[in-house]
Structures are given as structure tokens and as C-alpha cells.
Amino acid sequence: MSSVGRVLAGTWLWGFVLLVDLVLLNMVLAILMDAYGAVKSHASVMTTVPHQISEMLRRRRLTREKKRVRLSDIWFAYLNKFKDAEEMLASQAMVMPEDLVKQVPGLQMAQAKRTMSHAMMQQDDNDSRYGVHQMGLQIKMCNMRAKILQEEVLAIRSALEEVRLAAEPLPSPSHLGLKESTVRIVEILKTSVGGLRDQVDGVLQDEMQIHEMRQYQLQDEQRAMRLCAQDAKAKLKAMLRRLEGLSTTLEKHVTKEQVTSVFGNGRPQEGVSLARSLAVCSEPTRGQVTMS
Structure with a gap:
């Protein structure tokens, strides 16, 4: 540097420092922070490592205690039923926890309900990725394409009309190749x-299938609620009958106690008239009545 000169050496040094330390390092830090933000946003909805470890330990403990079966066992149990994985995945049959318990040997009802709830959550997550908003965007795109095609057809039609109404010296359409171009345009x-029609049909069919599945789920839930209501009604009727019987028993017991308090344990005297006995029974609060 001394041979080059102090000015050139200082310029090169400060240029190197500014370029490497300030610009390149800041760019690297910006890239790292951007990647960190993306990973953090994805990791916010993921399961943490301690939760995964606790879940693995819980599954191992339940499997050792014969209170849980592996998910692969459930898969193979239904695979043996359908004999084909594609047919099993394409099946639209509704599966309840009771069906899982019957189909998979050794499966407990608690695990069946937990597995079904997790499957429903996963299905809702997958369905939410393509919802009404996405369907609206697809329909808008189809409308835009249809409008563009309509405008192009109108432009082609107007051009053909202009050519047809043009002056006589123009050559015939066969020489210009308009017939072949028209046929090609019509084919396109x-x-x-x-x-576009196939795309719209596919979107509508998918939405109809989703709505049908939702409707089947609602029907099953309504059926379960109806059964619960009928069971509760039967239990309430039984309780009402028991309360009526208990009330009748209590009334008899109270009447017996009143008669015993009036007449005592002994037999009433012969001279007591029936009217006086009834009067005494009707007024039990006056105290003990002297028989004469």
C-alpha cells in the first residue's frame, strides 16, 4: 500500500469496508431474518417438540397396557374389508366410533372417538383450503374468460361482415383463405x-359433493340428538311415575299418622258418634280431644 500511495490505499480500504461490512452483511442479515420470519409463521401452528414427546410416551404407555392400537392396525383392518386402497379412500360411507370398535379388534371407545375427532379436524382443515372464496375466484375467472371469448367472437363476426360487405373488386373469400380461417376459429x-364447461362442471360437482357430505353429517347429528331426547323423555316419565307413587305413599302415611294421633293406639269408645269423630279428625291442631 505504501508503494501505491496513501490516497489510493485509503480509498481501497474504506471502499472494501463499506462494501463488505455494511452492504453485504446487511443483505445477509435481511435474508436470514426473512427466512426466520417465514419459518416462525409456519411453526406457530405446528406441534411443539415437548408435546410430541409427551404424545409418543402416552401412546407407548397405552399400547403397552393394551388400551390402544396402532393407526396402522386400523388401516389394515379396513384394507382387509375393502381389499383395495383406492376403493377404500374413494368410499363415501359414514364411519362412526362404534363402527371402528366393531371393525378393529382391541380398539377402545375412547381411542375411537379421539381418532374420529382428529380425522374430522384434518378434513375440516383440508376443506378450508378450498372454500367459498376460492370457488368465487374460479367463477370470476370463468366469467372473465367467457367475456374475452365473447368479445373475440364479436370482433371476428364484425370483421367477417366487413369483408362480406366490401367492394366487388375484392377477391373471393376462397382466395383469401377466409373459409379455412373461419373453420379454424370456430374449432378453437x-x-x-x-x-371452460368442463372446468365449471368439475368445480360444481366438487362443491355438490362437499355439501352432500355436510348434509349427511348434519343428518347423523340430528338423529343422535333425537335419540338422546327420546331417552331423556323416557327417563323423565319414569321419574314422574316414581314421584307420583312416592306422593301417594306419603299421603297415606300422613293420614295414618293423623288418625293415630287422634284416636291413640287403643280402640275408640262406643259412645263416640261418627260426626264427632269426623269433626275431631278435621281439626287436628286443637290438641288432644277428650272422649266422653
């Missing part, structure tokens, strides 16, 4: 419209 339009 048919292909585009057919593709």
Missing part, C-alpha cells in the same frame, strides 16, 4: 368453450 372457440 369450441375447444375453449368445452374446456
Whole structure:
């Protein structure tokens, strides 16, 4: 540096420091922070490591105590029923926890309910990725494409009308190749419209299947609620009958106690008239009545 010169050496040194230390390092830090933010946003909805460890220990303990079966056992149990994985996954049959207990040997009801709840949560998560908003966007895109095609068809039609109404010295359409181009344009339009129609049909069919599955789930829930209501009604009727019997028994006991308090344990005298006895029974609060 001394041979080059103090000015050039200082310029090179400060340029190197500014370029490497301030610019490049800041760029590296910005890239790292951006990647860290993306990973953190994804990790906020994921299961933590301690929770995963506790879940593994819980599964191992329950498996050792014969209170839990592995998920692979459930998979193979239903695979033996359908004989084909694709057919099993494409099946639309509703599965209840009772069906799991019957199909999988050794499966407890608690694990069946827990497995079904986790499966429903996973299905809701997958369904939420394509919801009404996404369907609206697809429909808007289809409408935009249809409008573009309509405008192109109108432009082509107007161009053909202008050519047809043009002056006589113009050559015939066969020389210009308009007939072949028109046929080609019509074929392209048919292909585009057919593709759009297939896309719209696919979207509508998917939405109809989703709504049908939701409707089946609601029907099952309503059926379960109806059974619970009927059971509760039967239990309330039984309790009402028991209360009526208890009330009748208490009334008899009270009447017997009143008669005993009036007449005592002995037999009443013969001279007591029936009217006087009834009068005494009707007024038990006056105290003990002297028989004469």
C-alpha cells in the first residue's frame, strides 16, 4: 500500500469496508431474518417438540397396557374389508366410533372417538383450503374468460361482415383463405368453450359433493340428538311415575299418622258418634280431644 500511495490505499480500504461490512452483511442479515420470519409463521401452528414427546410416551404407555392400537392396525383392518386402497379412500360411507370398535379388534371407545375427532379436524382443515372464496375466484375467472371469448367472437363476426360487405373488386373469400380461417376459429372457440364447461362442471360437482357430505353429517347429528331426547323423555316419565307413587305413599302415611294421633293406639269408645269423630279428625291442631 505504501508503494501505491496513501490516497489510493485509503480509498481501497474504506471502499472494501463499506462494501463488505455494511452492504453485504446487511443483505445477509435481511435474508436470514426473512427466512426466520417465514419459518416462525409456519411453526406457530405446528406441534411443539415437548408435546410430541409427551404424545409418543402416552401412546407407548397405552399400547403397552393394551388400551390402544396402532393407526396402522386400523388401516389394515379396513384394507382387509375393502381389499383395495383406492376403493377404500374413494368410499363415501359414514364411519362412526362404534363402527371402528366393531371393525378393529382391541380398539377402545375412547381411542375411537379421539381418532374420529382428529380425522374430522384434518378434513375440516383440508376443506378450508378450498372454500367459498376460492370457488368465487374460479367463477370470476370463468366469467372473465367467457367475456374475452365473447368479445373475440364479436370482433371476428364484425370483421367477417366487413369483408362480406366490401367492394366487388375484392377477391373471393376462397382466395383469401377466409373459409379455412373461419373453420379454424370456430374449432378453437369450441375447444375453449368445452374446456371452460368442463372446468365449471368439475368445480360444481366438487362443491355438490362437499355439501352432500355436510348434509349427511348434519343428518347423523340430528338423529343422535333425537335419540338422546327420546331417552331423556323416557327417563323423565319414569321419574314422574316414581314421584307420583312416592306422593301417594306419603299421603297415606300422613293420614295414618293423623288418625293415630287422634284416636291413640287403643280402640275408640262406643259412645263416640261418627260426626264427632269426623269433626275431631278435621281439626287436628286443637290438641288432644277428650272422649266422653
